[in-house]
Amino acid sequence: MRDVAIIGIGMNEKWGELWDKSIRTIFTEAALNAMDDCNVDHIDSMYIGCMSGGLFVGQEHLGSMLADNLGADFIPATRVESACASGGLAFRQAFMDVASGMSEIVLAGGVEKMLDVDGGAATYALSTAADQEYECFHGVTFPGLYAMIANAHMAKYGTTRKQLAHVSVKNHMNGSKNHRAQFPFKTTLEEVVNSVMVADPLTIMDCSPVTDGAAAVILCPLDLAKKKFANKPIIKVIGSGHATDSIALHDRKDLTWLSAVELSGKRALKMAGKKIADINVCEVHDCFTIAEICVTEALGIFEPGMGGPSVESGITNIGGKIPVNTSGGLKSKGHPVGATGIAQIIEITEQLRGISGDRQVNGAKVGMTQNMGGSGGSSVCHILEVN
Amino acid sequence: MRDVAIIGIGMNEKWGELWDKSIRTIFTEAALNAMDDCNVDHIDSMYIGCMSGGLFVGQEHLGSMLADNLGADFIPATRVESACASGGLAFRQAFMDVASGMSEIVLAGGVEKMLDVDGGAATYALSTAADQEYECFHGVTFPGLYAMIANAHMAKYGTTRKQLAHVSVKNHMNGSKNHRAQFPFKTTLEEVVNSVMVADPLTIMDCSPVTDGAAAVILCPLDLAKKKFANKPIIKVIGSGHATDSIALHDRKDLTWLSAVELSGKRALKMAGKKIADINVCEVHDCFTIAEICVTEALGIFEPGMGGPSVESGITNIGGKIPVNTSGGLKSKGHPVGATGIAQIIEITEQLRGISGDRQVNGAKVGMTQNMGGSGGSSVCHILEVN
Amino acid sequence: MGITARNWREYPQRYRLEAAKCSQCGKVFFPPRLICNQCKSRKFETIKLPGEGTVKTFTVIRVAPTNFIDEVPYAIGIIELLEGFSTMMQIADCDPEKISIGMKVKLEFRKIQSDGEAGVIMYGYKAVPVSE
């Protein structure tokens, strides 16, 4: 396998309620921004992460439509789906495409247009990431699934309501410094705890929002990057890991443990030849506050049960020992499900380039992303290193 | 890139209206049949072609659900979509996974459960392969799009109504010898021409049916195949090509020419180091009779405009110079959209193994598949050779 | 959402609470499967799930999917029915505030939802507290 580098990154100017733009427009914006970032005028192939073009905008076959709208005539363009991990998985397939020697300059993008439908239709679309027949049939929602994980975690480890809130407060603090964030406001423990209850114990301020948005990155062989794209720091993709688990939460032995996250992390670290302690900055899937706590445990950043106390201690803040979700995370930046995994790659790339401004983690050399599908039915991790 | 071989193949016993089985069951049946065919008890990763789990069965995140149901705990499992070319594209990604050195034993599967919804919902789901806002908005259907291609082809080249019917007659003749086919009956030119009109000039007997079905194949490095799986003829994957075109039919200069098919074919032949004349047997995307005519022209099997006269002459029959759709094609075998591309690979694999019985093409050494998305917005081709 | 065959197909096993028990290692699957992920056996026997269990975890849904909006708030949980086997269902006939992990419940057949479009009423199991 060839070594692979990230040479370009791009997003929409801002994520949020992009009523006046269609899915083809928001994707093309992000893709052109990524191409401009590295000054390429063509790409050889393209991968698109999108969870449900069918249910959100009545449009499948996005490979054809989006390559067409990008003016990238006749290239191979592949749409990849793994629920909310679709973006991370598109990046992984693009990585393989370059690593295999099949293509040279490859775009990995993600997009979701979630606000073209009303709230009920969006809730239904998101629920298709869970087991329709044996979970959703009974009236469970995604906040409900994570709320059950939260209650199990609190019962097993004594995790507190306040510790959950700390995740939201930290991520909004980080997001307040990110001009692309959908909700760049700060919040407090009291506001999080006292917001509208969605599924006990999770309030609306424990939940990531519904978002329109897109993101794209450009990959190429490391050798080519060194030769032609060395005007910016070159970011190497040194590890990729992907794992699945049972789609239904109730089929897992330990409801507090995300095995797909654990295994995708271990696989990525093994390929990278790194230990978790080598990671300087991390973007993880905080679709709900409890998710960030469980993920930091499953990745081995903290011992089982120590995710809550750790976020409370400030160790995951910017300036802490291992900053988590410096971008603001899904919570503040927004969560257009197919685009999230690519935006995580962009945040780490910017951190490793040293251009994160107020959010910069000093001396960041190695970063990690973790992108989750459903209630933990799939997970994709990547490890990036500045050359 | 490593050389890659196909070692196992499997389908459901029969395709058709599988009312009593869910998507998870029909996929698992096909996957277990493929694993049994080569006697492997585990797979390292999996790709699933499915056009619209969201709209057909309200279930996305199929990677997680189907790996889980196959008992393949924690493996990477990736769902891939390119409308009706989803299966071919899943095969291509599996090929890259093995070729890159990332995985050893990989399953490429496809599935579509189209009959859980009523006809109106199925028509809507299929229409999401076309441009919702500028094609479907006006009331066009997929038969309608191909009917417009047919009328343009008839006007430009003098292709006749009878020549279209010949495609259906030939494919039903072939399918009558395929026990897995949904509609294994024979038909006549008169029956095709005089059936219920769907979109002029196409009758219901010019159209492939709505089908429940799944298919799966197992790939591994050629070296491993020679070492451990040599009890059956080893089928090498020698070429893979993928291309896109505008999603909207009206955006193409020549409405009779499928550029994505042309380019995907050329790319696959180039990788294989073969010419189109080297192909002994071919499975192509006959979603409508006119499609087979246009595809045989775009692949360069016949000159532009000669697809109609060629099928009329019998040259594409079993026993003809270049047999096309020996399986019965989408028309007779059925067209569960996500599974079709994998079933094409299975037919060619059986032909090259020499186990096609009454459908066997004598002396077949090199075969080709062509799988189409939408009205030609994407196309995936593969070339297989017996070792 | 216009999906019909699915629910017709799933009804019998939901009504009868029929699961598949691996003939080799004993692992229980609901719905039934073709292969056991624990021992790779493909032989199963049909068993009837017990009608009682305990709450492993739960929540109270206060923002519901369209088909359940009239039921809000309602409790839903993961119920352990056998050692190592659990499944999800609503917890009915009790004050959501009184539900706790470890609580004993029994299963009853109830209306689960009505399909917005077709108006079809769908039935299944719910858990209700066992009065001690």
Add this chain to the structure above:
Amino acid sequence: MGITARNWREYPQRYRLEAAKCSQCGKVFFPPRLICNQCKSRKFETIKLPGEGTVKTFTVIRVAPTNFIDEVPYAIGIIELLEGFSTMMQIADCDPEKISIGMKVKLEFRKIQSDGEAGVIMYGYKAVPVSE
């Protein structure tokens, strides 16, 4: 199918028949785009599409999607409005049997469909034969 914002957004350009013409090479795009696939320019000027054109190809839909079932049979075609620029629309006000490739048509604004669920009526352009 519950999709609302999309149609609200697409209406203005449908009503006004506004396309984007590449400022560099002149290629016309409808709907407007951010980049020209012919010359890669990102500069466009807004033009109004002509109200007349010719039929490049057509068909008569006899088995229709749910929202169009009441209209069956209806003709639909690809209409060339400018040299090298075509788009799709229904062909109305004529006997479907009389339509032919090369026929001249003009564009009119009509009701296109009503959304089954919301009952929203959607308008757009249709082609009608030019009486010679």
